[in-house]
Amino acid sequence: MAGRIPQSFIDDLLDRSDIVDIVSARIDLKKAGKSYKACCPFHDEKTPSFTVAQDKQFYYCFGCGAGGNALGFVMAFDRVDFVTAIEMLAGNAGLEVPREAQRDSVQVAKKDNLYDILEQSQQYFRQQLKQHNGAATAVNYLKNRGLSGKVAQQFGIGYAPPGWDNLLKAVGAGDPGKLQLLDEGGMLVTKPEESKQYDRFRHRITFPIRDQRGRTIGFGGRVLDDSTPKYLNSPETPVFHKGRELYGLYEARQKLSNISQLIMVEGYMDVIALAQFGIHNAVATLGTALTADHLQKLFRYTSELVFCFDGDKAGRRAAERSLEVALPQMRDGVSCRFLFLQEGEDPDTLVRKIGPEGFNRQLSRAQPLSEFLFEQLSAGIDCSSADGKARLAKQAAPAINSIPQGVFRQLLLAELAERTGIAAEQLKEYVASHQSPGQRRTAATAPASSHSSSQPPASALPPEYSGHLENDPYADYEFDPSDGGEGDYDAAQQRRQRSKMRLSSAQFVTALLLNHPQLAELVEQRELMQLSADPELKLFLRLLKVVEANPHYKPSNIIAYWMGTHGASEETEQLKKLAAMELLQPPKQAGRDDDQEFLDALRHLQQKLARSQPAGQQIEQLLAVTRASEAQIKQLHKLWLSLSASEADEALKVKIKQYLAEQRANK
Structure with a gap:
């Protein structure tokens, strides 16, 4: 069964x-x-x-x-x-639907243990930032980047000291079970052919990656010397999947009760720097390209997403890839815009230069997805000629067809009709006959x-x-x-x-x-x-x-x-x-x-x-409270006055007197 x-x-x-x-x-x-x-x-x-x-x-x-x-x-x-x-x-x-058996129960327990070992690792890194002799390098780096202790605490920034086995010894502590969990959680590098096992993060500033419940599921690390790579992320683990998680989303949700807009930036420091300036709605992918899972998650929390890219060729290519992923997610009620920064600028440097008000003004001028789409589709095409218009229609059809049915799709059809001179009703059938590569992959x-x-x-x-x-x-x-x-x-x-x-x-x-x-x-x-x-x-x-x-x-x-x-x-x-x-x-x-x-x-x-219970029962319940509040102490006094001179009530009065004396001693 x-x-x-x-x-x-x-x-x-x-x-x-x-x-x-x-x-x-x-x-x-x-x-x-x-x-x-x-x-x-x-x-x-x-x-x-x-x-x-x-x-x-x-x-x-x-x-x-x-x-x-x-x-x-x-x-x-x-x-x-x-x-x-x-x-x-x-x-x-x-997805395949799993079924719980004894083996599945073991897997659930193992996941819980992984979350626990990753949280222990997080606490260790934070402690090292405060106490390690070599932490001055990390602290100076953070100060030079203009980060306050408050924002560092908000994002749980820590420090992995130099050396091969600091975390391994501090958290693993010679326990084979814990060492295995550290390995499965991506915190160790294991080379069985050499019988070696050592810390993955060494002499790096650490950035805990949290899921939507606030649990630590992985880490990013920024190097503090000339080592490579400059940024290092945890590998895929049973609890960490790069294609689904976003850095900063948990922190944004903690700060903002209503997220009207999210800003997609490129890295940890961009997210943190914007938060330092009071812009708490930035997120970043984790060393991987944008995925449909990312967008589906983001659009559960906001209706508008602004992609913030460098204005160089690499930034443009990243924007084009993001556009392709975003189109199938553009149901009515959500929107995407694109902000391209000047070459050499990133959100971190720009917000320090122009301040949060200036940065928000830049965001308000971000290019709507529809404009960016037609800009890309018509690049290199002479749209004044019949050949050019036909080519534009052929280029645009799969892109528009990947958009869900709705008003936004109809508006893009109308825009294509205006640019090509073909009636929107005729274009509707033409577009529907063209599938994007993504649609062809999933159709079967x-x-x-x-x-x-x-x-x-x-x-x-x-x-x-x-x-x-x-x-x-x-x-x-x-x-x-x-x-x-x-x-x-x-x-x-x-x-x-x-x-x-x-x-x-x-x-x-x-x-x-x-x-x-x-x-x-x-x-x-x-x-x-x-x-x-x-x-x-x-x-x-x-x-x-x-x-x-x-x-x-x-x-x-x-x-x-x-x-x-x-x-x-x-x-x-x-x-x-x-x-x-x-x-x-x-x-x-x-x-x-x-x-x-x-x-x-x-x-x-x-x-x-309380009104529905006898005074004696209320008193017993109040006396069970380890540390009473002022309101509870006042309630005890009030109940004292309601007691009679009976033997039982006199016993309660003694209890109250002793209890109040203990409360005063504790304070």
């Missing part, structure tokens, strides 16, 4: 799959602000109420309530089960899409959900899509949807945490919640545990996790409904962000739980 599909594979598959591509392959989507809209494929309607949010990788219908991630959509639309949907998405991504392996306009199985549609607690201030959050400007749809659907999706305080904090998983770090006191038998609170705590264990999860990943572990349960459907709350635009008080909304709702919830 086939084993379970690893959750790590499902997470990776969702990261590689864009819900807009998945849905648009089956129904026609139109851009509507930040999201996409269509008539819902799951119920009959004349005006669109079906919304796909690319940033959340989530879909939701305001008419019938259907919602979920890319996996859920494939299950509902193609009428397939969970495993089949995974296999279909994996086929689109060119692309799985056939399963199209169906029939209703999904009843279990695929979330049931109506409206439970709430009485006398709860947070139950006043009533989500009505007609108030959110989400588009027009039938009045009957509006009335059905107005069925007061009221949320209890527990549901409200669950919805916020689901939509903004980073809020998990704000949850401190959870003793009262853990004692509660409320199923809504139990769901919140289970969600909190999942998010804390997987800080990179988006709502789509969380839903996939629940579908994989709980199936099409009522709990899964509740989470789908709560994940759509942000699409329903929950009301917010002016000047308050999600953090404050969450903290206030959490505080209200804690107070409500």
Whole structure:
């Protein structure tokens, strides 16, 4: 019998799959602000109420309530089960679906050990930058490049000292298991024929490469003497794949809550130098050419990418290669532009010369992809002659045909029509008959899409959900899509949807945490919640545990996790409904962000739980806190006053007195 599909594979598959591509392959989507809209494929309607949010990788219908991630959509639309949907998405991504067996469990543990050994290596390098006798060379280099200690800390810059076996001894420590992990993690060079093993990074400044969860997966190293190569990257390992990872993306996401634009530069120092000047949205590939995987990842976090190249011949060639890779990714709603710097300049030198304001002005003047495309296509062609126009059409056809169907493709067809004098409608068929090399390579392996306009199985549609607690201030959050400007749809659907999706305080904090998983770090006191038998609170705590264990999860990943572990349960459907709350635009008080909304709702919830418990139980819970806050100490005083003169309460008073004395001693 086939084993379970690893959750790590499902997470990776969702990261590689864009819900807009998945849905648009089956129904026609139109851009509507930040999201996409269509008539819902799951119920009959004349005006669109079906919304796909690319940033959340989530879909939701305001008419019938259907919602979920890319996996859920494939299950509902193609009428397939969970495993089949995974296999279909994996086929689109060119992946094989692994199955967990004992061997797979060992592999998962080995990956965890690799992450751990790489983090130990990172800590060692950072320590050497501070303490090693020879670190002055590295520190002086960083200072001469104008980098502050703050930005060096932000990017985790370290130092690999001279010598052959510093890391090997410090982290490997004669442990064969650790030495093997260092080798598999790319930190050692092994020459079995000579029975030699030594550090890969020696006398170099080190730059940790982090994945989207912030885990160290590899390193880059910049030499500090005349050794070669000048820059050295970790080799491919089980956790590091150059064609998928980007330097600086994790750091950009940590600094910016909304990334309106990303800048693609050529190296580590360009990314770090721009960050030094307050430009935190730069990324770089890792010693490899741009790939489709890179772009798919980038367009999950931003809608605009600016390629920043040197203006020399090498920079132009790199730009041409990037253009070819970018064209198949140019769906409606995303854009690419090209900025060519003067010869001899790079982002690092330029930002120091003209400052961040000047650099941003240069970015604003970057050449749109369409202009650069036609500039390349028409190079050396006399477009005033019939022969030249025919040649231009032949050159342009495969390039335009590689662009996904949509408005941008139509605009490029119109531009080609204007340049050649051929009607756009005639060009449409001509272009469609020309395949780019990339299209020819993938045509044979692309799985056939399963199209169906029939209703999904009843279990695929979330049931109506409206439970709430009485006398709860947070139950006043009533989500009505007609108030959110989400588009027009039938009045009957509006009335059905107005069925007061009221949320209890527990549901409200669950919805916020689901939509903004980073809020998990704000949850401190959870003793009262853990004692509660409320199923809504139990769901919140289970969600909190999942998010804390997987800080990179988006709502789509969380839903996939629940579908994989709980199936099409009522709990899964509740989470789908709560994940759509942000699409329903929950009301917010002016000047308050999600953090404050969450903290206030959490505080209200804690107070409500405390009021429902006897004073003695509350005191025992407070006394279990190792280091009490001022608010908790005040609460103890307040509870002290409520105690009676009974023997049991007198015993509690003694406990409180001792506890407060210990707290004062600790401070």
